[in-house]
């Protein structure tokens with residue numbers, strides 16, 4: 001994900017890098033806890049790192065994510081490695097507890113994450129080193145939803161996810177498999193990033209046929225107010241993968 005982003009928008013990766021640098025510079029002298037904490041020494045090394053759970057969560061700006069982030073270090077054979085060092089990093093203002101940890105008996109590292117005060121998509125990195133000291137890492141995306149996006153998330157949970165989310169939960173059985181024309185997950189940036197805000201608003205308010213699509217997509221213009229429809233769109237833009245680039249931003253590099 002991150003690699004893709006960097007390839008397409010080098011200016012953006014530069015921006016991320018400088019944000020990370022700024023954080024490092026700021027923290028060098030100011031964090032007594034970090035300054036006095038001795039660097040953790042790895043007891044073992046692996047060669048790959050994977051996310052077990054806790055990525056793509058929706059949190060509030062400036063607060064802890066509901067679930068911890070759990071990553072696992074594996075060796076060449078895909079076996080979990082105990083005692084490997086995992087280091088977390090992210091944009092300025094993101095806090096990890098702990099920021100450095102050794103993997104447990106299951107080869108896993110569990111970290112609490114607090115996003116910074118700005119709403120939007122956060123690109124975090126969990127990294128480890130192999131036997132030769134070479135780093136390997138995994139990008140992790142998390143979302144800080146502002147008020148409007150939180151409203152959109154709730155509307156999705158109430159009205160949309162039963163068809164747009166393939167997965168059933170104990171609270172909600174998905175209707176996805178019953179639909180002759182499959183809708184797409186709101187995170188499907190490949191589909192949603194191509195639809196303009198007004199196209200989305202038209203489909204949501206007037207139903208699929210408004211944009212030559214299936215009538216299996218019901219109209220919500222009587223159920224939702226215009227601001228509520230805008231809130232759902234703001235939520236869709238937030239969780240989009242690959243990330244949604246607002247028109248006029250960064251297109252020169254695409």
Ligand code: HEC
Pocket residue numbers: 155156159160161162163164175179181182183184185191200203204208212213214215216217218220232
């Ligand atoms: C009863 C099932 C159902 C519900 C509930 C539903 N949709 Fe859909 N939706 C569909 C289907 C089926 C399509 C695909 C239509 C097509 O491609 O012809 C679709 C398509 C869409 C599209 C076009 C992009 C895509 O995924 O193909 C948007 C935007 C959309 N829905 C938004 C919403 C929103 C927002 C809600 C909740 C307010 C919602 N839908 C609720 C069934 C549903």
